[in-house]
Amino acid sequence: MNIHEYQAKAIISQYGIKIPKGKIAYTPLEAKRAASEVSSRGPWVLKAQIQSGARPKGYFLEKNAGRGSGIRYMTSRRAIMKGAEEMLGATLVTPQTSSKGRVVTRVYVEAFHKIKKIFYTGLAIDRLEAEITLLLANLGNKSITEIAAEEPEKILRLKLDLHKGISPKQVKEAATFLELKDRYRSRLKKYVQGLFQAFKDTDALMLEVNPAGIDRYGEIVALDSKLTIDDKALFRQPQMKPLFDAYEIEERELRASKNGFQYCSFDGSIGCIVNGDGIALAAMDLIRARGEDTACFLNVKGGVDRDKIAAGIKLIMTNPRVEGILINVLGGFLRCNLVADGIVAAASEVGLNVPLVVRFEGTNKDEAKRILQNSHLPVIIAEDMQDSVDKLLQAMEESD
């Protein structure tokens, strides 16, 4: 789960990280008032809140949202009000969103903070070594993702001790790498340890301060921050629940996730139902190899509740993009017969108007096939994955 910049900043500030004074606003008037509250005089920074990076490089789809990006520097309260009016309700597209962009539902008004130097700070999981890694880089003209892809040697990566965080030796290395004078060392240490503790306490997968700046008092300030929380740990992060922003998520995805399933949408015409990431990827690869594309997939994982499975299948059957449905289930933990029951239940409720090809393998597959045969639904049964894709494309062609 991602949270907004202003929420991430509020969290890290509780760990002693300095942040510019700021306030969230949902209306232009609120934005104007917020400006007065955070600073008696300008300039201010008006920041569109969407859960995506690269906002300064973004643009709005709507003409009346102005030509500015998602981050704008403002010198008067009137300009803030106008800027907020432009941004709120408009759609921001950045290099990190899809071309559809994200709707801005709130803006963050910050006092402009003068800084001398900026650098990137990130905490991420090194999956191979199973450790928390600290990432640091001096920032020039390139964004951190560009540096990571093109000049990875310009990022310092330090593995932090899971229980102690950064070591004195690593602090020294980090300060040298960032070309910080010796007197900044203790501040850098306090800053990193604060972020490290916040990362652990919130069950984060990724915590970025991009950029961090050094202000005229020589203090490290988080100018922007992004926090991704491990969905699997939300059960023990009750304070994160209210931060969930349903606006950021597609409705079908949301409904699927309520049942513990994963739903993703794309631009094609085939709806896939699978029971694992790998099989989803393999099915999509096969569809693409035949020149077609996936409209959406639903991963029912190891689901064992037939009502939930039926609800999930309905999401696919009622997606207007879907012109054919491909079900590939390899039962292990998941039993095929539950999926068959789900298909029958969903079809009886919303109707089955497009070709549906099913391929069952593994636990209770014969029972599953029997259920479908007895249902008299026009379901096509396939033998393997390639066969299922072939049969579906053929059926879609015939039904055209």
Add this chain to the structure above:
Amino acid sequence: MSVFVNKETKVLVQGITGTQASFHVKRSLDYGTNVVAGVTPGKGGTEHLGIPVFDTIKEAIKETGANASVMFVPAKQVVVAVKEGVEAGLDLMVCIADNVPVKDMLEVKAILKQSKTRLIGPNTPGIITPGEARLGIFPENIHTVGRIGIVSRSSTLTYEAVLETKRANAGQSTVIGLGDDMIIGMDFVDAIAAFHEDDQTDAIVMVGQMGGLFEEEGAAYYRHLKHKKPIIGIVAGNTMLDDHKMGYVGDLMTYGDITVQDKVNTMKDAGIIVVDNINDIHKELLKIIA
């Protein structure tokens, strides 16, 4: 011989009395797996499915000589359950649970680093040596005894790979599901090494997936092996769009930009035969077997 598990393996089941555990343990017993004990705190002294139940792993080992465990414990209890198994000295633990928090896995890996215990999973179908032992939730009816080793990061594609060996008129020596979580216990290196030491395994099928660097690590290890057994590999996710959320940004930050194509190239470079379509695996197997 097979790898890691065979009919001699004495298996204990953590959380044996649960519904899902009961369903699958019964199937493992019917398959001939040497399940010797169950462990459910508070239910020591009872019997379940005809298997004696103990309060702790230590007691179970003392009474039955168990050396491997299948964990049917909820995700929240995985750290404690692994710790208990490691301290009791189990050789192998198989963690079925899905949804184990990443931070808990960091703890688990730290515990494992100082021990001889191997962990398979989490979020894995487990490990099966056809005709001998089933530790996990594999649909055992698709497996046949044979000489192909399978190791996979994707649960469902593991079954797909098994069916491919069948189409090549071959069977499996051992099938290992590594699990497709962000952090996993056993990795490709451990599996490739074990299959190379096993005189019952002639060739290996390696199923990778986008994200992480597990395939690269496995390929690097394989590259330096003197006597190589053939490996047929596949990496799922070639057509995924870059901006898709199934990837983890942290990968990019920690290791730079790595695409599925990079993975495929690295594997090919190390001498692995990589196919694009999972249903092409049997064709390559037929070439090797002939």
